Amino acid sequence: xxxxxxxxxxxxxxxxxxxxxxxxxxxxxxxxxxxxxxxxxxxxxxxxxxxxxxxxxxxxxxxxxxxxxxxxxxxxxxxxxxxxxxxxxxxxxxxxxxxxxxxxxxxxxxxxxxxxxxxxxxxxxxxxxxxxxxxxxxxxxxxxxxxxxxxxxxxxxxxxxxxxxxxxxxxxxxxxxxxxxxxxxxxxxxxxxxxxxxxxxxxxxxxxxxxxxxxxxxxxxxxxxxxxxxxxxxxxxxxxxxxxxxxxxxxxxxxxxxxxxxxxxxxxxxxxxxxxxxxxxxxxxxxxxxxxxxxxxxxxxxxxxxx
Amino acid sequence: xxxxxxxxxxxxxxxxxxxxxxxxxxxxxxxxxxxxxxxxxxxxxxxxxxxxxxxxxxxxxxxxxxxxxxxxxxxxxxxxxxxxxxxxxxxxxxxxxxxxxxxxxxxxxxxxxxxxxxxxxxxxxxxxxxxxxxxxxxxxxxxxxxxxxxxxxxxxxxxxxxxxxxxxxxxxxxxxxxxxxxxxxxxxxxxxxxxxxxxxxxxxxxxxxxxxxxxxxxxxxxxxxxxxxxxxxxxxxxxxxxxxxxxxxxxxxxxxxxxxxxxxxxxxxxxxxxxxxxxxxxxxxxxxxxxxxxxxxxxxxxxxxxxxxxxxxxxxxxxxxxxxxxxxxxxxxxxxxxxxxxxxxxxxxxxxxxxxxxxxxxxxxxxxxxxxxxxxxxxxxxxxxxxxxx
Numbered sequence: 001x002x003x004x005x006x007x008x009x010x011x012x013x014x015x016x017x018x019x020x021x022x023x024x025x026x027x028x029x030x031x032x033x034x035x036x037x038x039x040x041x042x043x044x045x046x047x048x049x050x051x052x053x054x055x056x057x058x059x060x061x062x063x064x065x066x067x068x069x070x071x072x073x074x075x076x077x078x079x080x081x082x083x084x085x086x087x088x089x090x091x092x093x094x095x096x097x098x099x100x101x102x103x104x105x106x107x108x109x110x111x112x113x114x115x116x117x118x119x120x121x122x123x124x125x126x127x128x129x130x131x132x133x134x135x136x137x138x139x140x141x142x143x144x145x146x147x148x149x150x151x152x153x154x155x156x157x158x159x160x161x162x163x164x165x166x167x168x169x170x171x172x173x174x175x176x177x178x179x180x181x182x183x184x185x186x187x188x189x190x191x192x193x194x195x196x197x198x199x200x201x202x203x204x205x206x207x208x209x210x211x212x213x214x215x216x217x218x219x220x221x222x223x224x225x226x227x228x229x230x231x232x233x234x235x236x237x238x239x240x241x242x243x244x245x246x247x248x249x250x251x252x253x254x255x256x257x258x259x260x261x262x263x264x265x266x267x268x269x270x271x272x273x274x275x276x277x278x279x280x281x282x283x284x285x286x287x288x289x290x291x292x293x294x295x296x297x298x299x300x301x302x303x304x305x306x307x
Numbered sequence: 308x309x310x311x312x313x314x315x316x317x318x319x320x321x322x323x324x325x326x327x328x329x330x331x332x333x334x335x336x337x338x339x340x341x342x343x344x345x346x347x348x349x350x351x352x353x354x355x356x357x358x359x360x361x362x363x364x365x366x367x368x369x370x371x372x373x374x375x376x377x378x379x380x381x382x383x384x385x386x387x388x389x390x391x392x393x394x395x396x397x398x399x400x401x402x403x404x405x406x407x408x409x410x411x412x413x414x415x416x417x418x419x420x421x422x423x424x425x426x427x428x429x430x431x432x433x434x435x436x437x438x439x440x441x442x443x444x445x446x447x448x449x450x451x452x453x454x455x456x457x458x459x460x461x462x463x464x465x466x467x468x469x470x471x472x473x474x475x476x477x478x479x480x481x482x483x484x485x486x487x488x489x490x491x492x493x494x495x496x497x498x499x500x501x502x503x504x505x506x507x508x509x510x511x512x513x514x515x516x517x518x519x520x521x522x523x524x525x526x527x528x529x530x531x532x533x534x535x536x537x538x539x540x541x542x543x544x545x546x547x548x549x550x551x552x553x554x555x556x557x558x559x560x561x562x563x564x565x566x567x568x569x570x571x572x573x574x575x576x577x578x579x580x581x582x583x584x585x586x587x588x589x590x591x592x593x594x595x596x597x598x599x600x601x602x603x604x605x606x607x608x609x610x611x612x613x614x615x616x617x618x619x620x621x622x623x624x625x626x627x628x629x630x631x632x633x634x635x636x637x638x639x640x641x642x643x644x645x646x647x648x649x650x651x652x653x654x655x656x657x658x659x660x661x662x663x664x665x666x667x668x669x670x671x672x673x674x675x676x677x678x679x680x681x682x683x684x685x686x687x688x689x690x691x692x693x694x695x696x697x
Binding site: 064 | 328329331355356357359360361362363365366367369370371372373374375376377378379381395396399503504505506509510511512513514515516517519520
């Protein structure tokens with residue numbers, strides 16, 4: 001358990017003054033993840049919101065070494081950084097014990113970058129990959145991704161007269177990563193900051209590749225007031241839209257179990273991207289979404305119980 | 308030590324002796340052998356390299372960028388589609404001024420798919436900001452690989468050393484190897500201004516660079532290209548002084564009194580040299596210019612070489628698809644625009660997809676150039692040599 005007092009006393013590694021929106025989830029994640037790291041870190045970011053708003057030359061929000069290469073290749077880039085570290089350390093050119101963190105949005109992680117990520121984990125590079133998952137391509141102006149939930153309005157899955165937003169369910173990337181048998185994998189969100197920080201520490205301590213899928217409410221793309229960001233993050237957990245769990249050594253563990261599982265309506269109602277669902281001719285889209293959430297939650301409960 | 312080696316083996320030997328910190332690579336015909344041989348060196352403990360067997364060439368180039376930015380000496384190898392898949396990251400490596408070296412085998416780009424030699428792969432990447440040196444034989448491939456690491460690190464530019472698919476990559480030749488201990492001595496350590504791994508002095512690499520600064524940064528990259536030729540000359544001379552093999556920027560062969568000449572790249576240079584010798588025996592004043600360093604384009608040395616003969620036939624193993632002929636031809640014509648000694652010039656696109664070029668065919672080209680010299684006219688600027696129906 002991290003102590004808030006200690007965290008607050010730390011020197012900031014991701015500083016303010018950047019161009020993130022008010023209420024931006026991604027920037028909170030970058031700050032909390034770096035706060036959690038107990039060793040010096042080297043950071044990579046894929047092209048996306050975080051990269052754009054944190055490094056508009058000649059300014060940088062990063063108080064740690066940082067590299068941005070391209071959109072789909074942060075995992076490969078950081079694999080190269082880690083490889084260089086291993087050999088230069090073996091040659092005695094580096095003495096410090098460093099950790100490596102890659103940040104990518106859901107576009108850079110679920111979609112265009114999944115190949116490089118799969119390769120990085122399969123080759124067992126000791127890198128923590130953090131997906132700040134805001135469930136659409138926000139940087140280019142809110143287009144659907146494979147992380148976008150069914151029913152959500154995006155600019156390429158608009159709420160239309162005959163089609164109510166995105167039709168397909170979300171890809172379950174966390175499970176795809178778990179199938180790679182990483183040293184550590186988890187879902188988190190900043191509303192439960194201590195849970196996130198604990199998971200970052202576990203991931204960085206794990207001797208091998210690790211992955212965190214961090215739910216990142218986006219006030220612009222999800223259409224809610226900036227001050228609601230943390231509330232939306234918490235409601236995602238309470239409604240089991242975003243279960244908080246971890247996987248290590250073959251074991252699943254739910255880290256935060258909601259006291260009372262709320263219907264997804266309470267989460268959906270907070271956001272403009274789902275507003276059309278409540279005006280739709282029937283309740284089928286919401287019902288199907290609820291069934292999907294229940295199915296995944298129940299499966300997770302079973303997996304956690306069995307083990 | 309004198310040994311028999313294919314071009315691929317020679318390049319792999321060079322990599323073993325260079326002993327780079329990181330190699331991230333993905334196999335592709337006909338460059339696969341380089342990666343294969345190098346993996347064996349790694350697993351036999353002959354090098355200290357961290358080998359990253361990536362899942363694509365895109366990731367190969369991306370991992371090279373990460374490793375090079377971390378201060379490592381970094382190499383990779385690829386060909387054709389592999390280089391095309393790296394394309395996006397080639398520009399990033401150059402823009403970040405990372406001295407990565409690629410041992411490349413020139414193979415045609417699909418479609419139609421083909422595994423044999425032409426220069427369409429590297430030509431498609433000629434504007435990426437990488438040094439490009441095309442070699443004529445296995446010896447030159449070996450020597451150039453070693454030289455290029457040093458050139459790249461001094462210029463802070465990435466570079467490609469290439470051989471022709473199968474003709475050089477798989478052709479067994481006599482190669483003189485340098486003593487293992489001498490190569491690291493020749494190269495020295497990579498000097499670093501910055502490193503990602505220096506956590507006490509954090510840097511931000513690859514920031515968003517908008518209208519206010521982008522142009523200046525790009526201009527400084529062009530500056531580096533502008534200033535690299537003296538570095539190449541210096542390293543080539545150091546190499547020659549130490550190991551006895553001297554290389555020019557532009558390879559001139561029997562040009563001093565040549566009436567007609569051809570301009571070529573790669574392995575065809577060797578075939579053309581034999582042709583020149585045969586024709587010289589018959590009293591024909593023919594010469595040869597081989598573009599060894601292609602990026603940057605050595606304007607002065609090339610202008611000097613091409614100003615000597617009356618007629619130049621430019622042989623391109625690639626086409627620009629612009630209806631204006633081949634890449635080398637366009638560059639050569641461009642630099643001679645202001646020359647007061649413009650030769651008549653004809654472009655021969657040849658050998659696409661690995662179609663062989665023989666001594667007799669090159670002799671026929673020289674014959675056509677003599678006809679042009681006689682008539683003083685070029686009937687057709689661009690011809691496709693050795694293709695059916697032409």
